[in-house]
Amino acid sequence: MMNILRIASRNLMRYRRRTLLTVSLISLGVMSVLIFVSVAGSFRQMMIGQITDAMLGHVQLHRRGYVASTDSLPLNLNIKAAEAKKIASILEKMPQVEAFSTRIKFGAMLSNYTETSNIRLTAVHPKQEQVTLPLLAGRIKGTEIQSLKRGHLLIPEILARGMKIKAGASVVLVATNRDGSVNGKSFRVAGIVEGLSGPGGRDGYLHIDDARELLRIKGAEITEVAIRIKDSTSLSQVVGALKKTFDVKKTAGKKNAAKKTANKQPDAKTSKGEKPGKLEVHSWRQLSPFSTIAKMIDLLTLFVQIMLVSIVLISVMNVMIMAVYERIREIGSIAAMGVRPRTILRLFLVEGLLLGSVGTIVGIVVSFLTVFALSASGFTFSFGRQQGLLLNPTMEPSTVAIVALGVMVVSALASLQPAIKASRMDPIEALRHV
Amino acid sequence: MSVVSARELTKIYDTEGVPVPALSDASFDIESGSFAAFVGPSGSGKSTLLNLVGCLDRPTKGQLTVVGEDVTGLGRDDGARFRGQHIGFIFQDFNLIPVLSAFENVEYPLLMLRDWSAKRRRARVEELLKAVELESFADKRPSQLSGGQKQRVAIARALVTGAKLVLADEPTANLDRETALRVIRLMKKMRDDLGTTFIFSTHDPKVMDAAELIFTLEDGKLKEDGGAA
Known part of the structure; x- marks a missing residue:
């Protein structure tokens, strides 16, 4: 084999x-895939991290129908206190759950005594929110989320700029409660919250007890529960487990359940003997529009991978077909010398594999250096309203292994046809070839 | 002892459904260590006969024994194995690999057919290059060699694996007469030194004079008086 x-x-x-041209082409293809996957993957992970760790959490629980009408922030779809207590006790016992935060979401009017504007608000238990969304602190200027006290308000950057409100300013929130009556309360602006794309990305924050007072809510009812899970790679399994616990309800009468399901909740997916529960479980993917961008990144990655396969397939096949054509007499000579057909097949296969291997090795080395340089340079970029996002691309060993293996397999496949042709050549005909 | 023994060897080609006889009922024996020639005009069946003896083709009829093995029905793979063990080839157009040096061209069959150490390979190639008086041309590529030198490299390549039988199809056809005679003399010397049987085809009367055993072919038939030099 060494020979x-x-x-x-x-x-x-x-x-x-x-050979140099083909190897360069393969290297370029490998580099495109690895650098794209690293950069896009880093962007994707960073954005997902921002969404899950600074805004939504990994999973959210709402009363059924709330998410469909989330734009109007309906208070009549809040989760009742007893239910909220039950949820909390269940979540505390779930091993997959790292932390959770109960919230009230509502709309209000914000006044700085000269101007008034609409504001969306998320009322939180500051300590719960801090452990559930560890990156939220990074979005707040002027204070820390865990030190958010009663009477304090964090307002979104866009409103602060538009209404020229600075930290320390006095403002008034006026909100309509569930019964339609209006109530107002004065606050001191404790900080400014940086905007993020997606639902809740431009919300102001206040203490949950202030929200209850403003909205005249008695008891511990909430709008939603944001949940942080321990292992974000097992999101689907955890969502499945949470859905089993909260989203469906076992019923005794199968026929009745099915009938009710069809009439009342046509979109709810339940199996026989189950009916939709009072609650809905949504992962961040279902709640954030960024999941579409993430899917697009995945699609683009797939497209770049298909490009790589095509580049390797065409370039290796082209070189090997040329090699066989140019060496017909040589193939005849070595066959006459006694080289067996399978050895000739192996020889051409190895040539194709060598092209692929060298191209892959060069591509991996250059990609590694590029990714390292990008990472070390502290490259920043903007995404929507978010400025100065730090790109931190990394090359996953599994991605490198998959790309290398893929190129090897495609190189072998591309060389197979020319190699078979060479091995099946009649030595007499080959020796006569001019 | 016969190194080649043929009995009623016949080869008929099928050209677009039309049977074209290339060789008819050829029977002959060639002893080990012979320096034999198949002679005859173009299309007389010389190359066909060499291809059959070299296991590159299979006879339509008859029986053929080479180096004591019945090769009549050898398949492609077995034929290749047999050639690798016992037969060397010399071609009219030399068929050297243009990008390899003389040394590398001679070494090529060893790399492909023998699992020898680099040291053993080197010693063997140097021995053969010396034998064909090309040791000082070891690093030259075919394009830097004359026709005669190229054919000497081809002779060394044919002998490097220790073949018992070397088949040469018109080995001097592309050489001038003087060079052709030098090549033939070298082949004979190699036969004398190594005991290898040489069988070649030619239609050059001066070259055929050097053969010790001559088989004349005409229209695919071996002439009755064939065999005497």
């Missing part, structure tokens, strides 16, 4: 320019 390898590499070096 075959030696001859194959010597054969490739006969046509240095062609």
